[in-house]
Amino acid sequence: MTSRTRPLSPHLQIYRLPLLAIMSITHRATGVALALGTLLLAYWLGAAAYGPKAYATAAAVIGSPIGLLLLFGWTVALYYHLCNGIRHLVWDIGRGFEIPAAYASGRLVLVATVVLTVVTWAIGLSI
Amino acid sequence: MTLRAPIGRVRGLGSAKNGVGHYWAQRLTAVALVPLLIWFVLSVVSHVGASYESIHAWLASPCTAALLVALIIAAFHHAQLGVQVVIEDYVSTESTKLVSIIAVKFAAVILGVFCVVAVLRTAVVGG
Numbered sequence: 001m002t003s004r005t006r007p008l009s010p011h012l013q014i015y016r017l018p019l020l021a022i023m024s025i026t027h028r029a030t031g032v033a034l035a036l037g038t039l040l041l042a043y044w045l046g047a048a049a050y051g052p053k054a055y056a057t058a059a060a061v062i063g064s065p066i067g068l069l070l071l072f073g074w075t076v077a078l079y080y081h082l083c084n085g086i087r088h089l090v091w092d093i094g095r096g097f098e099i100p101a102a103y104a105s106g107r108l109v110l111v112a113t114v115v116l117t118v119v120t121w122a123i124g125l126s127i
Numbered sequence: 128m129t130l131r132a133p134i135g136r137v138r139g140l141g142s143a144k145n146g147v148g149h150y151w152a153q154r155l156t157a158v159a160l161v162p163l164l165i166w167f168v169l170s171v172v173s174h175v176g177a178s179y180e181s182i183h184a185w186l187a188s189p190c191t192a193a194l195l196v197a198l199i200i201a202a203f204h205h206a207q208l209g210v211q212v213v214i215e216d217y218v219s220t221e222s223t224k225l226v227s228i229i230a231v232k233f234a235a236v237i238l239g240v241f242c243v244v245a246v247l248r249t250a251v252v253g254g
Contacts, residue, residue: 032213035206042238042245045195048186049245052179075168082164085157092154120168124175 023106027084030077037074072121079116083109149208156205163198183249192250196243203239207232 010017017025040062047058061067087105090096096105170191174182185191210231218224 028213031206031209035210038202038206038238038242041199041202042242045242045245045249048179048182049248055179055182078164078168082161086161089154089157120172124172127173127175 019106020102023084023109027081027088030081030084033073033077034081037077040070040074072117075120076113076117079120080109080113083112083116149211153205153208156201156208159197159201160205163194163201166194167198186246186249189250192246195246199239199242199246203235203242207235210235 044058044062047054062071087096087109090105096102170185174185177185186195211228214224214227214231218227
């Protein structure tokens, strides 16, 4: 019996995902994280509406180590999803589909995410 | 065995006739969110550690309130459209899928309305 060399579907535990695939699933993951992160926005806006006491509590919660960690994750997810979302919009108008271009824009998104996060937190922590 | 003609099966199982609407709304809200989020992050960073009074004054400005309400509507609409696609992709049981999507949509409406009410209350009622 001759065995035919058919293409195999990637076995996710063995197959090393290429950068573009990792960035694709990360876009989705950050999107879901940001959807959950709207709870933080609702908490902050709600606290401001409830008055000075509630706002002071919210400021303390968000300013606590866990709060700051959540906020940091929120910023990373936001910047990644924002930058990669712009990349998707460029793809939507039919540009940048060539593989080298997709890698170049992908690396640009990663660099932009890191730079924007670092700059935001450097400014935020220095004020 | 089915007695339905191929065209009948296509009509029954094919386009739900609102796929383009979903796609377009996702993109339009994405485009709107790019400038709104840049404005929002810059504003929040410039208010790090600010007193309740100065946050309140910022939220109470009509320009801030208008932009925030626009941001909230675009963000929650974008988020629920995105999470809907994630659920449709990963949940194959029809009943679970339907219940999850409805739950996500209801949650997005409630949270979004809460955020808008919070902004308007802060803008209209004195601190």
